[in-house]
Amino acid sequence: MGEFDLIARYFQRPTTRAVLGVGDDCALLQPADGMQLAVSSDMLVEGRHFFADVDPSALGHKALAVNLSDLAACGAQPLAFTLALALPRADEAWLAAFSRGLFALADTHGCELVGGDTTRGPLNICITVFGEVPRGQALLRSGARAGDDIYVSGTLGDARLALEALRGKLTLPSGWMGAARTRLEQPTPRVALGLALRGVASAAIDISDGLIGDLGHILSASRVGARIDTAVAAGLLAGDLDGRVPDGLVHHEARLACVLAGGDDYELAFTAPVSARAAVQAAALEARTTVTCIGRIEAAPGLRLVDAAGQPVSGDFASFDHFA
Amino acid sequence: MGEFDLIARYFQRPTTRAVLGVGDDCALLQPADGMQLAVSSDMLVEGRHFFADVDPSALGHKALAVNLSDLAACGAQPLAFTLALALPRADEAWLAAFSRGLFALADTHGCELVGGDTTRGPLNICITVFGEVPRGQALLRSGARAGDDIYVSGTLGDARLALEALRGKLTLPSGWMGAARTRLEQPTPRVALGLALRGVASAAIDISDGLIGDLGHILSASRVGARIDTAVAAGLLAGDLDGRVPDGLVHHEARLACVLAGGDDYELAFTAPVSARAAVQAAALEARTTVTCIGRIEAAPGLRLVDAAGQPVSGDFASFDHFA
Numbered sequence: 165m166g167e168f169d170l171i172a173r174y175f176q177r178p179t180t181r182a183v184l185g186v187g188d189d190c191a192l193l194q195p196a197d198g199m200q201l202a203v204s205s206d207m208l209v210e211g212r213h214f215f216a217d218v219d220p221s222a223l224g225h226k227a228l229a230v231n232l233s234d235l236a237a238c239g240a241q242p243l244a245f246t247l248a249l250a251l252p253r254a255d256e257a258w259l260a261a262f263s264r265g266l267f268a269l270a271d272t273h274g275c276e277l278v279g280g281d282t283t284r285g286p287l288n289i290c291i292t293v294f295g296e297v298p299r300g301q302a303l304l305r306s307g308a309r310a311g312d313d314i315y316v317s318g319t320l321g322d323a324r325l326a327l328e329a330l331r332g333k334l335t336l337p338s339g340w341m342g343a344a345r346t347r348l349e350q351p352t353p354r355v356a357l358g359l360a361l362r363g364v365a366s367a368a369i370d371i372s373d374g375l376i377g378d379l380g381h382i383l384s385a386s387r388v389g390a391r392i393d394t395a396v397a398a399g400l401l402a403g404d405l406d407g408r409v410p411d412g413l414v415h416h417e418a419r420l421a422c423v424l425a426g427g428d429d430y431e432l433a434f435t436a437p438v439s440a441r442a443a444v445q446a447a448a449l450e451a452r453t454t455v456t457c458i459g460r461i462e463a464a465p466g467l468r469l470v471d472a473a474g475q476p477v478s479g480d481f482a483s484f485d486h487f488a
Numbered sequence: 489m490g491e492f493d494l495i496a497r498y499f500q501r502p503t504t505r506a507v508l509g510v511g512d513d514c515a516l517l518q519p520a521d522g523m524q525l526a527v528s529s530d531m532l533v534e535g536r537h538f539f540a541d542v543d544p545s546a547l548g549h550k551a552l553a554v555n556l557s558d559l560a561a562c563g564a565q566p567l568a569f570t571l572a573l574a575l576p577r578a579d580e581a582w583l584a585a586f587s588r589g590l591f592a593l594a595d596t597h598g599c600e601l602v603g604g605d606t607t608r609g610p611l612n613i614c615i616t617v618f619g620e621v622p623r624g625q626a627l628l629r630s631g632a633r634a635g636d637d638i639y640v641s642g643t644l645g646d647a648r649l650a651l652e653a654l655r656g657k658l659t660l661p662s663g664w665m666g667a668a669r670t671r672l673e674q675p676t677p678r679v680a681l682g683l684a685l686r687g688v689a690s691a692a693i694d695i696s697d698g699l700i701g702d703l704g705h706i707l708s709a710s711r712v713g714a715r716i717d718t719a720v721a722a723g724l725l726a727g728d729l730d731g732r733v734p735d736g737l738v739h740h741e742a743r744l745a746c747v748l749a750g751g752d753d754y755e756l757a758f759t760a761p762v763s764a765r766a767a768v769q770a771a772a773l774e775a776r777t778t779v780t781c782i783g784r785i786e787a788a789p790g791l792r793l794v795d796a797a798g799q800p801v802s803g804d805f806a807s808f809d810h811f812a
Contacts, residue, residue: 187709188628189693189694190527190528190559190561190562190564190619190626191527191528192527192562193525194524194525195525200516200518201519201525203514203603204514204515204570205570205572205605205614205616207572207573207574207614209574209610210609212607212609235513237513238512238514238516240514244527246616248529248614249531250533250612279527279529281530281614283531283536283537284536285533285610286533286609288531288574288614290612292529292570292572292616299518302508304508305513306512385512
């Protein structure tokens with residue numbers, strides 16, 4: 165199968181929102197009047213972002229999900245994406261499953277594939293995603309102010325638990341493992357929440373490298389500090405399907421490390437003024453996504469972890485860095 | 489050096505045209521009123537698109553050039569790009585040279601780096617480029633009509649000669665080799681020509697996989713055929729710095745194969761009605777780029793190669809296909 169046959173068979177679909185999709189030198193997008201175009205790009209590499217034997221359908225989902233998560237963090241409505249794919253070989257079963265997972269998520273969000281590239285090489289998936297946001301309304305990392313509440317969406321840490329289980333470092337009961345593995349391999353980008361938070365949140369980011377590291381980007385961009393209640397944070401691990409966390413299996417510190425620095429969560433961390441508490445809850449309800457207040461922005465630089473009594477909690481919760 | 493330090497040191501620069509550049513979850517672009525956004529994405533893989541020992545500065549140039557070439561083919565004005573980079577290691581000398589070559593070309597075209605991704609992995613460079621084109625004025629592959637002239641810009645085939653020389657398949661005199669190698673490693677995207685051809689050319693494409701293959705895309709998108717004068721085409725090889733092609737070194741058929749199916753040329757192939765001949769010459773003059781008429785679009789499907797006397801020329805000039 166040649167490069168152009170491969171594209172035609174698995175990746176060429178008619179577009180309805182883009183002016184021009186796959187098949188010319190460029191795609192053509194026409195943002196609506198008054199709209200800015202939000203752009204983000206993520207590259208996934210075998211062995212680093214996914215295991216070689218991952219279900220290709222889940223991989224297709226995840227490759228787009230991590231990009232949609234960036235749009236969500238900006239409060240942008242997904243519009244289109246490009247896909248560049250390096251493949252060791254043209255494996256039709258793999259391509260069929262990968263494109264099925266990819267388009268299932270794309271269709272959920274009305275996000276059209278408009279172009280890209282395919283080549284032979286070590287497996288590498290690079291997606292660039294485009295979204296629309298009304299001029300001046302994008303959620304940025306730089307808007308947090310002292311006194312703002314700090315929230316996270318959904319649950320944190322389960323993806324990391326699944327990763328450690330797949331690495332053979334720990335064993336999870338099967339019900340828990342199934343749910344955690346879905347969190348790792350098929351994360352849910354919080355697009356609806358991002359849209360609902362426009363005009364409500366003061367700053368936002370998506371949690372890909374771990375809460376502490378990513379919240380740190382908000383703090384430095386906003387030139388503020390923060391206090392996190394680790395007693396609340398520790399409860400953010402989803403646990404098994406009944407929501408219970410078997411205490412004997414994962415002790416408190418490991419649980420906290422997964423929540424604070426696990427990575428691969430693709431939830432949103434965001435800040436909002438205290439006066440917006442009702443609006444935040446309304447946004448969460450509208451987006452059908454739970455949000456939990458885990459702390460407070462403070463003027464003093466730095467991130468302070470405290471327990472339920474407000475006492476400092478120590479611990480080395482380094483965030484995931486691809487080049488550390 | 490961590491991922492964020494690497495980005496800050498080599499890839500974070502202030503933007504003047506984009507609303508928001510590197511450093512948030514998304515970049516923000518604001519196309520001018522009445523403009524459409526042209527988008528293209530290309531992925532370069534070591535061993536397939538470049539040799540492991542290529543000058544990293546030239547590689548930075550080429551990675552962006554091949555994308556700008558797609559904008560040129562659409563008649564779009566470069567605006568911004570994202571860069572996703574998988575690196576086996578954070579080699580500072582490599583990164584400094586790569587970014588120098590990249591930004592030198594970017595600055596030439598006022599094309600800003602607005603975002604991207606870095607990760608560890610087999611060397612892979614994926615650039616997505618954005619350009620502006622007035623609504624409805626993009627040059628497409630689908631506009632060629634029977635009777636149109638077929639043109640190519642610049643010279644063809646030298647990149648392939650350099651590639652074969654680097655592979656040890658042939659030897660070129662040093663003057664010629666230097667020029668040919670520059671064509672291979674630092675191609676010149678024909679951005680100015682693409683802009684000048686808006687409203688003049690009926691169809692256009694950039695020649696990345698070889699003239700025959702890429703012209704074939706125009707023919708199928710436009711549902712037409714074509715006749716190419718191989719006597720004219722054979723003269724498109726640049727040759728040495730004086731423009732001479734040593735006959736003894738490369739016989740006619742090999743020369744023709746390089747021109748017709750060499751690949752990596754990054755020239756434009758385009759069509760224009762006979763009535764636009766003066767306008768084509770004016771566009772070439774304005775863009776300071778030579779253009780050569782090499783044939784004619786015909787109603788009958790298929791591509792016919794003919795000699796100076798109009799007699800059919802046979803030969804297997806397959807185009808480069810990454811998965812063939």
